Amino acid sequence: MLSLLEARPGNTVHRVAQRVRFADDLEALWYLRQDVLTSLAEIDGEPSARRQMRRINSLFKGGLPQTMGPRVHRFTA
Numbered sequence: 001m002l003s004l005l006e007a008r009p010g011n012t013v014h015r016v017a018q019r020v021r022f023a024d025d026l027e028a029l030w031y032l033r034q035d036v037l038t039s040l041a042e043i044d045g046e047p048s049a050r051r052q053m054r055r056i057n058s059l060f061k062g063g064l065p066q067t068m069g070p071r072v073h074r075f076t077a
Helices: 002-006 011-021 026-044 046-058
Strands: none
Touching: 002 011, 002 026, 011 026, 026 046
């Protein structure tokens, strides 16, 4: 997460990077993903930010309880 944020300018990005840097555990980092995504989207656009976050999301596999995984949205017809 830090590597994605470090090269980006701005106070908001800096604040998010600080929160990531001082996160206490994996769960805290999990919940910071949305803030990182938002910061990246403001600079790079949402499609690019989502692509970048896919790599980050994969790092959490096996480290969190299943109930904390990404939500799968299913549409019924």
